Amino acid sequence: MNQALFYQCNGIGPIACCPPFFRPCNDIPLAGYPGHKRDNPPRYSTLQRSMSMTDTYEGILQRDGKTRAIVTRMPGGMVTPDELETIARTARKYRVPFLKLTSGQRFLLAGITPGDISGVIKDLGALAQPYTAPCVKFVQACPGTEVCRYGTQDAIALARETDRLFRERVFPAKIKIGISGCLRCCGESHIRDIGIVGTKQGWTVLFGGNGGTNPRFGNEIATGLSSAEALDCMQRLAEYYRKHAKPHERTARFVERVGIETIREDVVAMMPYVGVE
Numbered sequence: 001m002n003q004a005l006f007y008q009c010n011g012i013g014p015i016a017c018c019p020p021f022f023r024p025c026n027d028i029p030l031a032g033y034p035g036h037k038r039d040n041p042p043r044y045s046t047l048q049r050s051m052s053m054t055d056t057y058e059g060i061l062q063r064d065g066k067t068r069a070i071v072t073r074m075p076g077g078m079v080t081p082d083e084l085e086t087i088a089r090t091a092r093k094y095r096v097p098f099l100k101l102t103s104g105q106r107f108l109l110a111g112i113t114p115g116d117i118s119g120v121i122k123d124l125g126a127l128a129q130p131y132t133a134p135c136v137k138f139v140q141a142c143p144g145t146e147v148c149r150y151g152t153q154d155a156i157a158l159a160r161e162t163d164r165l166f167r168e169r170v171f172p173a174k175i176k177i178g179i180s181g182c183l184r185c186c187g188e189s190h191i192r193d194i195g196i197v198g199t200k201q202g203w204t205v206l207f208g209g210n211g212g213t214n215p216r217f218g219n220e221i222a223t224g225l226s227s228a229e230a231l232d233c234m235q236r237l238a239e240y241y242r243k244h245a246k247p248h249e250r251t252a253r254f255v256e257r258v259g260i261e262t263i264r265e266d267v268v269a270m271m272p273y274v275g276v277e
């Protein structure tokens with residue numbers, strides 16, 4: 001990664017000296033946001049403390065009010081034959097009655113009895129996602145230049161790197177990321193909290209999209225970025241959102257409340273690779 005990208009930050013010091021997240025020099029200001037006080041503790045701190053990223057997970061309660069579900073972690077929807085065999089073996093062993101691919105390119109194992117949850121998680125190993133915390137729920141990606149003849153950027157490689165960067169980070173609400181290798185947007189980038197679209201000139205980063213009952217297209221934040229720049233842009237947006245969103249506030253509602261111009265003013269201005277118009 002181009003470390004030079006991280007040497008411009010808030011005038012406090014070189015970001016490259018610290019890990020990407022939770023570093024003092026990543027404390028992005030919220031200029032023009034009425035009522036915000038920098039000295040206040042983050043408003044989601046209670047929520048964050050109450051959430052666990054570890055092993056007290058009891059699965060997702062299902063419609064019947066009794067059984068539970070587990071989803072797998074498969075960045076970009078990529079899975080190996082060995083991993084498929086692990087999933088199949090686990091599903092057979094615990095007689096999982098409902099096995100489905102989700103829109104987030106993960107496997108859903110549903111209908112698990114509560115007493116089997118810990119065994120399923122143990123047998124799935126690294127494939128299990130036993131998270132109760134609001135975090136990056138998935139990074140979906142299209143095949144990109146790996147196999148697709150229309151691809152202009154390597155969506156799978158960026159998805160793997162994105163998952164690595166955001167894994168186990170807690171946010172005010174869940175985050176979904178969609179990465180597409182070209183403008184056809186098979187990775188559903190426009191309706192994801194963070195959307196990435198490949199063009200011949202590089203990556204375009206979108207922020208604040210979602211589907212659901214109140215859908216919203218994400219706003220374009222920057223375009224023509226290299227992979228390293230796109231990752232840096234994503235991290236800065238995510239950190240800004242982490243610091244300033246209300247508990248449970250998805251990025252779409254956050255953008256509507258704060259305003260995309262404020263976000264651009266606060267975050268994009270800190271990106272040395274984004275030209276000023």
Ligand code: SF4
Pocket residue numbers: 142143144145148149150151152155180181182183184185186187
């Ligand atoms: S978005 Fe483009 S590169 Fe990705 S699968 Fe669709 S057509 Fe192929």
